[in-house]
Structure formats: structure tokens, C-alpha cells
Amino acid sequence: xxxxxxxxxxxxxxxxxxxxxxxxxxxxxxxxxxxxxxxxxxxxxxxxxxxxxxxxxxxxxxxxxxxxxxxxxxxxxxxxxxxxxxxxxxxxxxxxxxxxxxxxxxxxxxxxxxxxxxxxxxxxxxxxxxxxxxxxxxxxxxxxxxxxxxxxxxxxxxxxxxxxxxxxxxxxxxxx
Amino acid sequence: xxxxxxxxxxxxxxxxxxxxxxxxxxxxxxxxxxxxxxxxxxxxxxxxxxxxxxxxxxxxxxxxxxxxxxxxxxxxxxxxxxxxxxxxxxxxxxxxxxxxxxxxxxxxxxxxxxxxxxxxxxxxxxxxxxxxxxxxxxxxxxxxxxxxxxxxxxxxxxxxxxxxxxxxxxxxxxxxxxxxxxxxxxxxxxxxxxxxxxxxxxxxxxxxxxxxxxxxxxxxxxxxxxxxxxxxxxxxxxxxxxxxxxxxxxxxxxxxxxxxxxxxxxxxxxxxxxxxxxxxxxxxxxxxxxxxxxxxxxxxxxxxxxxxxxxxxxxxxxxxxxxxxxxxxxxxxxxxxxxxxxxxxxxxxxxxxxxxxxxxxxxxxxxxxxxxxxxxxxxxxxxxxxxxxxxxxxxxxxxxxxxxxxxxxxxxxxxxxxxxxxxxxxxxxxxxxxxxxxxxxxxxxxxxxxxxxxxxxxxxxxxxxxxxxxxxxxxxxxxxxxxxxxxxxxxxxxxxxxxxxxxxxxxxxxxxxxxxxxxxxxxxxxxxxxxxxxxxxxxxxxxxxxxxxxxxxxxxxxxxxxxxxxxxxxxxxxxxxxxxxxxxxxxxxxxxxxxxxxxxxxxxxxxxxxxxxxxxxxxxxxxxxxxxxxxxxxxxxxxxxxxxxxxxxx
Numbered sequence: 001x002x003x004x005x006x007x008x009x010x011x012x013x014x015x016x017x018x019x020x021x022x023x024x025x026x027x028x029x030x031x032x033x034x035x036x037x038x039x040x041x042x043x044x045x046x047x048x049x050x051x052x053x054x055x056x057x058x059x060x061x062x063x064x065x066x067x068x069x070x071x072x073x074x075x076x077x078x079x080x081x082x083x084x085x086x087x088x089x090x091x092x093x094x095x096x097x098x099x100x101x102x103x104x105x106x107x108x109x110x111x112x113x114x115x116x117x118x119x120x121x122x123x124x125x126x127x128x129x130x131x132x133x134x135x136x137x138x139x140x141x142x143x144x145x146x147x148x149x150x151x152x153x154x155x156x157x158x159x160x161x162x163x164x165x166x167x168x169x170x171x172x173x174x175x176x
Numbered sequence: 177x178x179x180x181x182x183x184x185x186x187x188x189x190x191x192x193x194x195x196x197x198x199x200x201x202x203x204x205x206x207x208x209x210x211x212x213x214x215x216x217x218x219x220x221x222x223x224x225x226x227x228x229x230x231x232x233x234x235x236x237x238x239x240x241x242x243x244x245x246x247x248x249x250x251x252x253x254x255x256x257x258x259x260x261x262x263x264x265x266x267x268x269x270x271x272x273x274x275x276x277x278x279x280x281x282x283x284x285x286x287x288x289x290x291x292x293x294x295x296x297x298x299x300x301x302x303x304x305x306x307x308x309x310x311x312x313x314x315x316x317x318x319x320x321x322x323x324x325x326x327x328x329x330x331x332x333x334x335x336x337x338x339x340x341x342x343x344x345x346x347x348x349x350x351x352x353x354x355x356x357x358x359x360x361x362x363x364x365x366x367x368x369x370x371x372x373x374x375x376x377x378x379x380x381x382x383x384x385x386x387x388x389x390x391x392x393x394x395x396x397x398x399x400x401x402x403x404x405x406x407x408x409x410x411x412x413x414x415x416x417x418x419x420x421x422x423x424x425x426x427x428x429x430x431x432x433x434x435x436x437x438x439x440x441x442x443x444x445x446x447x448x449x450x451x452x453x454x455x456x457x458x459x460x461x462x463x464x465x466x467x468x469x470x471x472x473x474x475x476x477x478x479x480x481x482x483x484x485x486x487x488x489x490x491x492x493x494x495x496x497x498x499x500x501x502x503x504x505x506x507x508x509x510x511x512x513x514x515x516x517x518x519x520x521x522x523x524x525x526x527x528x529x530x531x532x533x534x535x536x537x538x539x540x541x542x543x544x545x546x547x548x549x550x551x552x553x554x555x556x557x558x559x560x561x562x563x564x565x566x567x568x569x570x571x572x573x574x575x576x577x578x579x580x581x582x583x584x585x586x587x588x589x590x591x592x593x594x595x596x597x598x599x600x601x602x603x604x605x606x607x608x609x610x611x612x613x614x615x616x617x618x619x620x621x622x623x624x625x626x627x628x629x630x631x632x633x634x635x636x637x638x639x640x641x642x643x644x645x646x647x648x649x650x651x652x653x654x655x656x657x658x659x660x661x662x663x664x665x666x667x668x669x670x671x672x673x674x675x676x677x678x679x680x681x682x683x684x685x686x687x688x689x690x691x692x693x694x695x696x697x698x699x700x701x702x703x704x705x706x707x708x709x710x711x712x713x714x715x716x717x718x719x720x721x722x723x724x725x726x727x728x729x730x731x732x733x734x735x736x737x738x739x740x741x742x743x744x745x746x747x748x749x750x751x752x753x754x755x756x757x758x759x760x761x762x763x764x765x766x767x768x769x770x771x772x773x774x775x776x777x778x779x780x781x782x783x784x785x786x787x788x789x790x791x792x793x794x795x796x797x798x799x800x801x802x803x804x805x806x807x808x809x810x811x812x813x814x815x816x817x818x819x820x821x822x823x824x825x826x
Contacts, residue, residue: 030784031614033777034587040770041594045255046262047763048601048608055611055756068243101250107243173240 015092034128044147053087061114062150065090065122069102072127075136075166077102078128085120088115110155117146126168142170195817216330238264242271245278254281255597262815269295269305273313283590296333307338322354331355336449346376353383357745360387362396367405378439385446394453401450405443408436441471449481460484479510482517491521502541503773507573509799515541516807528818535811542804552793555786558778561588574792581792584785591778598771605764612757619750627743632738641729648722666718669710676703 004051057064077099082090094102102108123141126143130136144151152173160167241264248257252262256431258278261271272295279288296302302310314333321330334351341348349371353360362384373375381404388397409640444467451460464481468474478501488803498514505511519534552570560566567575575585683693 026314030584030587030777030781032286033780035286035772037591037594037770037777038282038284039287041257042258042262044601044763044766044770045259045597047497048604049259049263051756051759051763052604052608055608055615066240066244097250104246104250105243106247106250108247109244117606124249169649 002052003016028089040089057112057114057150059150061116061146063111063113063115063120063146064109064150064152065111065124066152066154067092067102067110067153067157068106069099069157072157073105073164074159074164075126075132075157076129077126077157080110080127081125083123083125084115086123088168107154115146115151117148119143119145120154122170124168124170126157128156129167131164138166140168140170144172231415233265238266238268238271239539242274245274249278249281254278255538269301270309272301273305273309275464276313276316283586285323289317289320289324292320293604307804308342308344311337311348313606314343315351318355319351322351322518327355342416344376346374346380348497350376350383351505353380357383358387358390360384362388362391362393368407375435378408382439382442382446383448385772389446389450389453392453394450398447398450398454401447403442403449408440408443427633438472441468441473445473445477445480448484452480452484457484461490464621475505475508475510476618482510482514486521491525494521503539506545507570507796509796512542512545512800516739516803516810519807519810519814523814528814528821532811532814532818535807535814536805539804539811542800542807546797546800546804549793550799552796553790556782556789558588561585562592571789574789578788578792581788583783583790584781588778588785591774591781595774597770598767598774601730602764602767605760605767609757609760609764611761612753616750616757619753622743623750626660629742634733634740637736638733641733644729647725648726652719666710669707672703673707676707680704707754 053062063084067080069077077094079091079093081088091109092108098108121141121143123139124139125139126138127135140155142153144153154173155173156169156171158167158169228490228771243259245257245260248254258275261275261278262269272291276295278287279285279291296310296313301402302313305313308585318330318334318573319325321333330351334355337344337348342497360383364384367381367384368377371380381400384402385397385404386392386401444463448460448463448467451457451463461481461484464477464484467481471477478497482494482497482501485491485497495518498518501508501514515538516535519531519538522528522531522534525531548570552568556567556571561572564575565573575581679696681760683696683700686693687697692759
């Protein structure tokens with residue numbers, strides 16, 4: 001009987017011990033304050049970005065290049081090299097997560113810079129694996145005239161069902 | 177009551193949104209993990225994509241921002257994704273929904289809930305959402321309301337879900353259970369077929385088992401548990417023929433093996449608990465004896481095992497379990513209690529000497545623990561949180577085990593991340609300030625020095641051009657204006673014209689002197705006629721060429737005039753630059769305020785963390801002292817018994 005009493009006492013003690021002491025923490029208010037700080041960070045980030053665009057990349061000189069992959073069954077992108085007027089301006093080596101993002105429909109901002117008004121040419125060299133896993137290297141060129149509006153170009157990788165080959169093209173974004 | 181991690185819902189929300197709006201065949205591939213890998217999900221995604229295609233043309237600016245935001249989302253850069261979304265001119269319902277998901281990823285449930293509420297309450301906007309996306313919005317908002325303990329409102333929104341729910345059925349049912357707890361439907365034989373293939377199925381069934389247990393129906397609960405465990409069995413490799421005819425077989429219930437193992441462990445522990453409920457101690461002991469030693473649930477399993485062994489009087493095994501508890505979980509109450517229980521077990525077995533030795537060992541153990549406890553008092557520094565290796569084992573254990581401390585630590589990490597982002601923004605602000613200063617200096621130089629000089633030159637040119645035009649116009653009035661003769665041939669004629677003019681002069685002079693010059697005059701007249709003919713013959717082309725050159729001159733002058741006007745307008749841009757400079761200054765000031773707010777928040781959180789740790793340390797000290805006191809009493813009791821026994825022996 002004594003042991004049973006002791007056991008029950010020990011079990012009740014265990015229950016008490018197993019329950020961690022309640023911490024006096026106004027967690028909700030801390031969470032709210034933190035959320036407000038995050039909101040402020042988002043607002044500051046946006047304001048700075050807009051100011052940066054205005055100052056560093058005004059539409060009169062802005063050139064931005066984006067990359068998108070539609071399907072991508074016939075081509076797995078490894079890297080892109082970008083030249084403007086025969087000057088290398090950007091090169092990007094893709095990670096698995098970046099490729100997954102592109103294949104799920106994301107658009108990558110590849111390059112943003114400034115150019116003078118007038119005639120220009122852009123060349124993008126795509127390197128990767130083509131059909132049947134063969135090494136694949138293809139270039140696409142595009143000539144354009146820079147005017148007062150920002151020039152936004154999208155490098156598109158699509159699958160051509162006609163010849164079972166990847167297709168590379170440049171699309172000018174209108175209505176910017 | 178079992179609740180799944182909220183994170184999976186958030187990820188599902190965002191992935192479904194992205195899947196629905198990106199018009200890509202590649203999206204049809206199975207998404208990884210539990211989020212969207214099931215066939216039903218793919219079908220729903222395809223349907224949504226089709227609907228989304230009507231809303232977003234491939235080149236619409238909204239779609240571009242959406243897909244750019246997706247890029248940042250896939251790279252886990254949620255702040256940048258939100259920024260990209262906020263740049264879109266219009267905000268369709270899907271963009272708002274994506275925004276809500278991103279806010280949740282940033283652990284901003286209040287902002288996300290507010291956005292979802294506005295979206296769902298505005299029927300004109302939410303009505304444009306595809307059915308399944310609206311369901312996701314409703315489900316997520318209900319969940320957030322439930323988290324905020326607004327069960328009634330959560331139920332209201334949950335009831336608005338539109339059938340069929342497809343891959344969302346499991347989440348909806350789970351949330352319904354949470355809202356109705358403990359009133360959960362337990363007689364539900366269809367649950368396995370209804371939620372087949374859905375990752376929420378085990379959680380829904382476990383809740384039913386827990387409800388049955390609460391209703392003191394352990395037998396039914398055990399039956400349900402066994403059925404569920406069969407479904408959780410690892411997917412063994414079938415033999416060749418089975419594999420050959422494997423068609424439309426159900427996939428493993430959970431694709432994540434870690435989650436499957438954790439659930440299996442939980443079910444094993446629950447089974448043992450249910451057996452204890454039925455007083456089937458032997459069976460419970462057998463179940464617990466097979467429990468994994470490396471599970472997250474090993475500690476509660478060992479604790480229950482200890483109790484079951486105590487009940488079953490399996491002393492040698494019990495002693496081994498107690499020793500394991502002490503060795504493996506030095507910072508838990510179960511371990512400290514185990515130290516005392518060792519002696520207690522010997523005392524129960526009437527092995528007084530062994531009991532005395534064990535109690536003495538426990539006393540020594542408590543002294544060590546109390547000494548170690550005093551060492552836990554040192555507060556955590558911020559730098560230690562960034563490098564957890566510098567924390568003590570006890571601090572690391574508590575930050576991992578105590579929910580409130582874990583949350584505080586996460587919040588501190590979030591503040592540190594905000595500080596990093598802020599440092600980057602400050603650097604960018606500094607660069608921008610330099611750019612503005614450079615541009616201003618450049619413009620100042622241009623406006624004060626270059627512009628007046630260029631303007632004067634342009635005005636002089638303009639004047640010359642006007643004079644030239646007037647001269648040409650005047651010359652055009654003359655019969656054979658010499659300056660209008662054009663190329664070499666015509667210039668030759670022009671010289672002849674000059675010579676003819678001089679000859680004409682001499683003829684007139686000779687005539688005045690009374691000389692007979694009739695023949696010469698007649699020859700001069702013929703020559704004049706020939707030149708006149710040439711002049712008239714080329715007149716049209718001459719006029720056209722002159723007009724063309726004049727036009728070119730006018731155009732060039734106009735262009736230079738425009739360029740000068742543009743330069744003059746830089747005066748206005750200077751104003752704009754000055755305004756931007758002020759804006760930068762304001763932004764810098766706001767950043768400073770933000771920095772201070774972050775620092776204050778950080779100190780506040782750190783103080784709370786240290787306070788929590790201190791409370792824990794003091795509470796543990798109290799517990800250890802209490803156990804030590806209890807142990808000392810036991811030593812006294814045993815010594816008394818030993819003394820009495822020895823006296824009786826004498």
C-alpha cells in the first residue's frame with residue numbers, strides 16, 4: 001500500500017515535472033510588432049526600388065532582358081551568354097532550382113542596363129543539353145532600335161513539335 | 177488532436193496559384209512532395225490553367241509581373257517576389273491571392289488574413305477566381321481564423337467551399353475536425369476511400385482514433401489504428417509479375433519517408449496508450465519494447481515503457497530503461513525522476529543495501545545537476561544565436577524543445593534577416609545618393625558653362641541661315657543672279673557672264689565715245705541670249721537643289737534647336753533630381769528609424785528569451801531540489817530500516 005501511494009505520488013510528480021513552466025511571454029504582441037516591421041521593410045524596399053529604377057535605369061536608356069522556358073522537353077538549359085553590340089554584358093549558369101522555376105513558368109530577369117538611343121544588336125548564346133541528351137549550343141540575334149521607351153526583351157525557349165527541336169526566339173514586350 | 181503543419185497549406189496555396197496562372201505544359205509534371213503531386217491536383221491545376229488563360233494574355237504586363245514574382249518565389253526570395261507583384265498596375269484576384277501566400281511565407285499571418293478577408297468579402301473580385309483557387313483562399317483564411325481562435329467565423333468561411341474539393345478535401349476535413357473538436361465523427365468507414373491518396377488522411381484518422389479514445393472506446397480505436405498502420409507500411413518492392421501488372425495501384429500514402437516514419441512512430445505510441453487504457457499491460461510492453469530508439473517520440477515512449485514495466489514488475493528491464501533515460505535525456509524531468517526511481521525499485525524489491533547505494537548515487541547525481549543548473553544562468557548573447565555551436569548544450573536543448581523559446585528564437589532570426597536586408601538597402605541608398613550628386617554636378621556644369629555657349633552658337637547659325645535665305649530670295653528675283661550658278665559647268669557660264677558684262681561695259685563706253693560698236697553689240701546680244709538659254713534651261717533643277725539644301729539646313733538647325741531646348745529643360749530635371757535627393761534623404765531618415773526599431777525589437781526579444789531561459793532554469797532548480805529532498809528522505813528511511821534490521825539481527 002505504501003508503495004502504491006509512493007508510486008502514485010511519483011506519477012503525479014512526473015506529470016507536474018513533465019509540464020514545462022509557463023513562460024510569461026506576450027508572444028502575440030511581439031508577433032504583431034515583428035509583422036509591422038516586416039510591412040515597413042516591404043514598403044521601404046518598394047520605395048527604394050522605384051527610386052533606383054528612376055535614377056539608374058530611366059526608360060530613355062533602359063534595356064532589360066528576360067528569359068522564359070515554355071515546355072523545355074527538347075532542351076535543358078545550362079547557361080546563357082548575352083552580348084549587346086558584340087560586347088559581353090551578362091552570363092548566367094543555371095542551378096537546378098532556377099531551372100525548375102523556369103520550367104514551372106517563372107520568368108528570369110537576366111540583365112538590366114542602359115544603352116543609347118538608336119540601332120543595336122543583341123545576341124544570346126544558349127548552352128545546354130538538346131534532344132537525346134546531346135550537347136547543344138545555339139545563338140539567337142536580334143536587332144532593335146532604342147527609343148524613348150524602355151526596351152524589354154524576352155528570350156524564349158520553346159519546343160518545336162514540327163522538328164522535335166528546341167526553338168529560341170526574342171520577343172519584344174510591348175505596352176511597358 | 178493532431179494538427180498538420182500550416183506550411184504545407186501555404187506552399188500548396190502558392191504552388192496552385194502559380195500552376196493555375198502559368199500557361200505551361202511543363203506544369204503537368206508531378207510537383208514534388210505532398211504539395212501537389214497527386215493526379216487529382218494535376219487535373220485541378222490543368223483546369224485552373226485553362227481558366228487562367230482567359231484572364232492573362234501571354235504578353236499582358238500583369239502576367240509578366242506574376243511570372244517574375246514566381247521566379248523570386250521559386251528562389252525563396254519572398255520579399256523580392258512581393259515587390260515584383262506590387263509593381264503590377266492592376267491587382268487581379270489571383271495576384272492578391274499570391275500576395276497572401278507570400279505574406280504567409282514571410283510569417284505575416286495577420287497581413288495575409290487581412291488580404292484574404294478583403295478578397296473573399298469582395299464578391300466582384302473573388303468571383304473572378306477559378307473555383308479551386310477560391311476554395312484554397314477560403315480554406316487558408318478559415319485556417320488563419322481558427323489559429324486566431326475565431327472558430328465561428330472560420331466555420332462560416334469553411335462552409336462556403338465549393339464542391340468538388342478534389343485534392344483539398346483532406347485539408348478541409350482536417351480543419352473541420354479541428355473546428356469541431358472534440359465532436360468528431362468517429363463512425364466513418366468511408367474515410368479511407370474518400371480521402372484515398374491524400375496526405376491528410378492519416379491525420380484525419382488519427383483524430384478519429386483520439387476521439388474514440390476520449391469516448392473511452394479503445395477497442396474501436398485500436399481497430400482503426402491497425403487499419404491505418406497497414407496503409408502506412410513502407411512501399412516494398414513488388415516482384416516482377418506484380419510490378420508488371422501494377423496498374424492504377426494506390427501510391428504510398430505519404431511520399432515523404434520522414435513524415436511516414438514519424439507518423440508510424442506516433443501510431444505505435446498511440447497503440448501502446450490504447451492498450452494501457454484496456455489494461456493490456458503485457459501487450460503494451462511488447463509494443464513499446466519494439467519502439468525505435470532514434471525517433472522524436474522516443475522520450476515519451478520510454479516514459480510510458482517505464483510505467484508499463486513498473487506495472488508489470490519487470491525490474492531488470494525497468495532498471496535498464498531508467499539508466500537509458502538518465503544517460504540519453506540529461507535535461508528532462510523524466511531523467512531526474514529516473515535517478516530516484518532506481519533506488520525506489522530496489523527498495524520495492526526489499527534490497528535495502530542496493531537501494532541505499534542507488535539513492536546515494538542519485539543524491540550525488542542531483543548535486544551534479546544542481547551545479548550544472550547554476551551554470552545555465554548565463555544569458556544568451558545575440559552573436560551566440562547566429563552561431564549555435566557557441567550556445568551551451570542546455571541552451572540549445574531548450575531552444576529546440578520549448579515552443580515559446582523556439583518561436584522567440586525564430587523571431588530573432590527574422591529580425592536579423594531584416595537587419596541584413598536593411599544593410600543592403602542602406603548600401604543601395606548610399607550608391608543612389610552618389611549617383612544623384614554626380615548627375616547634379618554634371619548638369620550644373622552643363623547648364624552654367626556649355627549651354628550658354630552652345631545657345632549663342634546656335635543663334636548665330638540661325639541668323640546666318642536667315643540671311644542666306646534672304647539673299648537667295650533676293651537673287652532669285654534677278655534675271656541671272658551670278659551667285660545662283662551651280663556646278664563647274666555653270667560656274668564657267670557664270671565667268672562668261674561676268675566677261676560678257678565687262679564686254680558690255682566696254683561696248684557702252686565705246687558707243688558713248690562715238691565709236692561704231694553695232695556689230696559687237698549684236699554679237700554680245702547673241703552671246704547673252706545663249707547664256708540666258710543655259711540659265712533658263714537649268715533653272716528648275718537649280719531651284720530644286722537650292723530648296724533641298726535650304727530644307728536640310730532648316731532641319732539641322734531645328735534639330736540643334738531641339739537639342740538645346742532639351743538641354744534647357746534639364747533645368748527642370750535639376751529640380752527633379754533635387755526632389756529625388758530630398759526623397760533619398762527622407763528614405764535614409766526612415767531607414768535610420770527602422771534600424772532603431774529593429775534594434776529595440778531585437779533587444780526586447782532577446783530579453784524575453786533570456787527571461788524564459790532563466791525561468792526554466794529556476795523551475796528546473798526547484799524541481800531538482802524537490803527531488804533531492806525526496807531522495808534524502810528516502811536515504812534516511814532506508815538507513816533507518818537498515819539500522820532496525822541490524823539491531824534486530826543483533
